[in-house]
Amino acid sequence: MQLKNIPGCSAGLSLVKSKVARRRLIAASCALLGTTAARSQDAGGGTADAATAAWAVDSALAYYHESGRITAIEPIVNVSKEFADGKTFSAQVVFDSLSGSTPNGALPSTRPQTFASPSGKTLSGTPTTYTTSSGQLVSESAPIYSINPGQLPMDPHYHDQRLALSGDWGWPLTRLLTASAGGKLSYEHDFFSVSANAGIARDFNEKNTTLSFQLNDEFDSLRPIGGAPVAGSDYALFQKGGGKSKDGVGAMLGLTQVISRRWLTELNLSIDRFKGYLNDPYKIISIIDGAGNTTGYLYERRPDTRTRKSLYWENRTAWGRVSAALSLRYMTDDWRVRSDTAQIHVRWWNFDRDRFLEPTVRWYRQSAADFYTPWLDSTAAQIGYASSDSRLGAFQAVTYGLKYGAKLDDADLQTSSQFSIRLEYYQQTPDHRQSAPGALQGLDLYPGLKAILLQVGWKF
Amino acid sequence: MSIKWANLVLFAAAAALTAGCSSLGVKPWQRNVLARGDMQLNAEPLTAAVDDHMYFSKEASSGGRGFAGGGCGCN
Numbered sequence A: 001m002q003l004k005n006i007p008g009c010s011a012g013l014s015l016v017k018s019k020v021a022r023r024r025l026i027a028a029s030c031a032l033l034g035t036t037a038a039r040s041q042d043a044g045g046g047t048a049d050a051a052t053a054a055w056a057v058d059s060a061l062a063y064y065h066e067s068g069r070i071t072a073i074e075p076i077v078n079v080s081k082e083f084a085d086g087k088t089f090s091a092q093v094v095f096d097s098l099s100g101s102t103p104n105g106a107l108p109s110t111r112p113q114t115f116a117s118p119s120g121k122t123l124s125g126t127p128t129t130y131t132t133s134s135g136q137l138v139s140e141s142a143p144i145y146s147i148n149p150g151q152l153p154m155d156p157h158y159h160d161q162r163l164a165l166s167g168d169w170g171w172p173l174t175r176l177l178t179a180s181a182g183g184k185l186s187y188e189h190d191f192f193s194v195s196a197n198a199g200i201a202r203d204f205n206e207k208n209t210t211l212s213f214q215l216n217d218e219f220d221s222l223r224p225i226g227g228a229p230v231a232g233s234d235y236a237l238f239q240k241g242g243g244k245s246k247d248g249v250g251a252m253l254g255l256t257q258v259i260s261r262r263w264l265t266e267l268n269l270s271i272d273r274f275k276g277y278l279n280d281p282y283k284i285i286s287i288i289d290g291a292g293n294t295t296g297y298l299y300e301r302r303p304d305t306r307t308r309k310s311l312y313w314e315n316r317t318a319w320g321r322v323s324a325a326l327s328l329r330y331m332t333d334d335w336r337v338r339s340d341t342a343q344i345h346v347r348w349w350n351f352d353r354d355r356f357l358e359p360t361v362r363w364y365r366q367s368a369a370d371f372y373t374p375w376l377d378s379t380a381a382q383i384g385y386a387s388s389d390s391r392l393g394a395f396q397a398v399t400y401g402l403k404y405g406a407k408l409d410d411a412d413l414q415t416s417s418q419f420s421i422r423l424e425y426y427q428q429t430p431d432h433r434q435s436a437p438g439a440l441q442g443l444d445l446y447p448g449l450k451a452i453l454l455q456v457g458w459k460f
Numbered sequence B: 001m002s003i004k005w006a007n008l009v010l011f012a013a014a015a016a017l018t019a020g021c022s023s024l025g026v027k028p029w030q031r032n033v034l035a036r037g038d039m040q041l042n043a044e045p046l047t048a049a050v051d052d053h054m055y056f057s058k059e060a061s062s063g064g065r066g067f068a069g070g071g072c073g074c075n
Helices: A009-016 A021-033 B003-021 B045-058
Strands: A056-066 A070-082 A088-103 A113-116 A128-131 A137-140 A144-147 A154-172 A177-188 A191-204 A209-222 A244-260 A263-276 A284-288 A294-299 A305-319 A322-333 A338-349 A355-366 A375-377 A395-410 A415-430 A449-459
Touching: A056 B045, A070 B045, A088 B045, A144 A154, A209 A263, A415 B045, A449 B045
Parallel strands: A284 A375
Antiparallel strands: A056 A070, A056 A449, A070 A088, A088 A154, A113 A144, A128 A137, A154 A177, A177 A191, A191 A209, A209 A244, A244 A263, A263 A305, A284 A294, A305 A322, A322 A338, A338 A355, A355 A395, A395 A415, A415 A449
16 A cells, blocks of 8 residues: 655645636645645555545535436535554535425316415415404415426425535554444534444454444434424315424444455444434325215324334455445335335446446335325225325335546645536336326326436545 | 344344454555555545535435435435
């Protein structure tokens, strides 16, 4: 392993005025972080931070677009450092901006349908007048939207922004024992989440085996636009209250094992339990009569607890200029969702080992939650838990992706950076479609989902 | 099976697995391939973060390689 010794940022800064923008950014980042940018270059063509490396910066800009639905822009910056005494630190900032149309849970119909956006208080298009607590008379027009016959009902006014911060620390307690701690904050205008985690890892067998255990505690506060609806209530009555919350705890037991010089494997067993308000406050369900006509809508109602268990197995191997990662996951929960996930990445380096291509395939399958139903029967005597959220239905999904990466060495600044770009295509195909009554036959009740993801990344 | 028995079985399985793993592995001077950047378990953390967020908001499953949740009101 060849370690490049890097001069200090003050030396780097003397060069930046006459150099290209990339150098300026590197130097500026060094100045901001008050340190140098050291990298190690290994025989295999990849880059890994040396034990005494300074700050490493990893950044990405992701563009996500669903056909006919949501578009999201997501910049991410991560900075990390490995200290000479074995301590590690990383921090990450994520910003999301989403806009577009999102399904509200109702079914298509042969007749036009009218809905109110979450802030609406009536399905009537006429302005409503009310008196505020301060005695002021206010007149508001209802933010309603209409859906043409045969179209999937979607709220066209969806927009959201999210800012998430996270930090993780690790420090050796002994030569073989390492402790870790971390936390996350996430803020949206209708959602706030805070979580903390702590863990411990112990090496065995000349550091070929590592056993780890982690705990996580999360608290979420929800302030839905227009208030949180009463679960299972009539949509037309607009029975909404204030904010809601949920909290969860999780534990994960991990085993990492070096099998051979070219094979590393990891096995994780995890469990988490959430309780509180687990509904999607913006999702409703159509009530359908025997002829297939929509007679009304109810807000969805999910159980207020959920326990998930998952088993995750990842393998990594490398041969010459090729490396591969294969992961498998099985998940089950007490909502009776079962899922299987398989994903493989294969990375091919060129002869000089400064560029690579990485195709990816992911396959996913899940069964439906036991309370999932695309619609409710108008003759049902009693409505228990029910949700028409397609994310809780049975479906399969595939992802095809291709990533290209190139290492960019700068002899003057003695730095090495890596540029990457990847494009992925994601498609969901619903399973176990129920036969629809009467007028609903012939309508596309299970439209599935198609999306693309474009991500550019740069790390140095 | 009671929780006590489940814990005992889990502990025994972990102990057996750890004992079995003691015959696997490499010497410190044989780690050149394992030290490659693309052989690290979290080799591309930002790619993993973007993927996790996408799948978390579109599917009923999440987590596995780390803790799920942690901030998204979309599911």
